[in-house]
Amino acid sequence: MFNGMDNLYTVSVSAPGKVILHGEHAVVYGKTAIAVSLGMRSSIVIKEINSAKEPAVYIHMPSVDLQEVIPLAPTVKALFRPQLLPGITGKFSWRLPDKLDHDLHLKRVEEFLHIIKPNFDNLPSNQKNSLRSFLYMFAGIFGSTNMPVKSMDISMGSELTIGAGTGSSASFAVCLAGALIQLLKLKSSSNYDAFYDEDFTMTEKETISEWAYNCEKIMHGTPSGIDNAICTFGSLVSFKKGTKPRPIDVRLNLRILLVDTRVSRETRALVMKVASVRQRNPAATDHILEACDHVASTATQVLVKLSSGKCESDSEAEYQHLAELWDMNHWLLGALGVSHPALETIRAAARARGLACKLTGAGGGGYAMVLIPPSTPRATVDSLSGQLLELGFRVTETRLGGPGISLEM
Ligand SMILES: Nc1ncnc2c1ncn2[C@@H]1O[C@H](COP(=O)(O)OP(=O)(O)O)[C@@H](O)[C@H]1O
Numbered sequence: 189m190f191n192g193m194d195n196l197y198t199v200s201v202s203a204p205g206k207v208i209l210h211g212e213h214a215v216v217y218g219k220t221a222i223a224v225s226l227g228m229r230s231s232i233v234i235k236e237i238n239s240a241k242e243p244a245v246y247i248h249m250p251s252v253d254l255q256e257v258i259p260l261a262p263t264v265k266a267l268f269r270p271q272l273l274p275g276i277t278g279k280f281s282w283r284l285p286d287k288l289d290h291d292l293h294l295k296r297v298e299e300f301l302h303i304i305k306p307n308f309d310n311l312p313s314n315q316k317n318s319l320r321s322f323l324y325m326f327a328g329i330f331g332s333t334n335m336p337v338k339s340m341d342i343s344m345g346s347e348l349t350i351g352a353g354t355g356s357s358a359s360f361a362v363c364l365a366g367a368l369i370q371l372l373k374l375k376s377s378s379n380y381d382a383f384y385d386e387d388f389t390m391t392e393k394e395t396i397s398e399w400a401y402n403c404e405k406i407m408h409g410t411p412s413g414i415d416n417a418i419c420t421f422g423s424l425v426s427f428k429k430g431t432k433p434r435p436i437d438v439r440l441n442l443r444i445l446l447v448d449t450r451v452s453r454e455t456r457a458l459v460m461k462v463a464s465v466r467q468r469n470p471a472a473t474d475h476i477l478e479a480c481d482h483v484a485s486t487a488t489q490v491l492v493k494l495s496s497g498k499c500e501s502d503s504e505a506e507y508q509h510l511a512e513l514w515d516m517n518h519w520l521l522g523a524l525g526v527s528h529p530a531l532e533t534i535r536a537a538a539r540a541r542g543l544a545c546k547l548t549g550a551g552g553g554g555y556a557m558v559l560i561p562p563s564t565p566r567a568t569v570d571s572l573s574g575q576l577l578e579l580g581f582r583v584t585e586t587r588l589g590g591p592g593i594s595l596e597m
């Protein structure tokens with residue numbers, strides 16, 4: 189949107205969360221994982237404003253209970269003109285986030301935050317990470333151009349639970365990078381209308397995903413790269429350790445119940461649990477991991493077939509096959525010791541209605557997903573949801589495989 193009178197732009201962007209469909213844990217040992225986008229999304233609105241006060245960025249992030257005012261002039265002075273990695277000559281461009289001297293830029297952001305907020309260390313880590321990520325990307329993207337920056341309001345919203353393995357951090361980072369890049373695009377264009385309706389190009393999406401990857405490094409240290417890829421490209425992404433995530437262009441629209449066990453778990457502890465099972469039982473464990481790999485690749489083939497959308501009876505058979513693979517994957521994960529009684533209670537309720545269910549992510553609690561093929565009667569879904577709610581679980585009916593980052597008009 190453009191307010192011609194005052195030359196002020198508004199940008200609005202959303203991005204999905206994600207779930208791991210197959211390959212959790214096995215991916216740690218070099219097997220294939222596939223992630224899909226979740227119908228629940230984060231969103232951002234950036235609005236340039238005329239402010240009578242000192243130019244500033246006004247941040248509203250209710251999901252982490254954060255309201256902040258960042259003064260613009262000191263930000264520009266301290267953080268703009270980010271540096272290239274040592275050994276690379278020239279001037280850093282926002283189009284090449286992988287060439288940014290990440291550690292130096294983050295260090296400058298950290299020092300700056302301590303100056304403008306002397307109590308920075310006492311903030312909850314959610315808020316610290318959101319502020320670091322914002323300044324890192326804002327200064328990284330705008331600071332590598334000569335574009336004058338104006339006061340702006342930034343409002344971030346999310347349907348995702350934070351810290352639950354559904355990709356809220358990547359979804360947040362993708363939204364932020366996409367909105368800043370879109371704003372830059374609009375401000376640098378003399379022909380405003382030409383950009384107004386255009387969605388992001390493939391190259392822009394790659395750049396957005398790389399910026400989000402840098403942010404994931406701020407939040408997680410050594411992320412795999414799958415979350416930023418799926419939240420940017422949407423649909424389905426296949427991934428193997430040490431390789432670039434591979435977006436698979438399929439049109440999916442899988443209906444699921446996403447069930448929160450409300451049992452909190454720590455990914456790191458569950459990864460260690462599998463490692464110790466493997467240490468005691470190397471051959472058996474490796475066969476299980478190998479089986480997980482086969483499940484992931486067969487499921488990808490089934491999903492590709494499903495998305496090609498032939499006749500209904502074909503798709504019913506494909507849904508049945510998919511359901512079988514979900515159950516098989518859950519049992520394999522159970523054999524590795526990462527299920528939980530709460531997950532098994534959910535599975536029993538789903539199975540009693542002929543529906544398949546698997547844990548997603550690290551397991552040991554967290555989320556379960558129940559596959560709802562299109563032929564499932566509404567009454568079945570309602571009675572399952574009702575029972576799960578009564579048992580104290582949180583239930584969301586949503587879809588898998590929708591679009592990645594999108595401009596909201
Ligand atoms: N809507 C949001 N607004 C502000 N910050 C967010 C938002 N969503 C996620 N974040 C940031 O992402 C972090 C969540 O990362 P993490 O714990 O890895 O959760 P997840 O597993 O959901 O990605 C939060 O601490 C916060 O800094």
Ligand SMILES: C[C@@](O)(CCOP(=O)(O)O)CC(=O)O
Nearest residue numbers: 212213215353455548549550
């Ligand atoms: C168990 C694992 O394969 C997935 C972790 O998923 P989650 O996003 O923590 O639920 C760990 C990993 O891939 O780093």
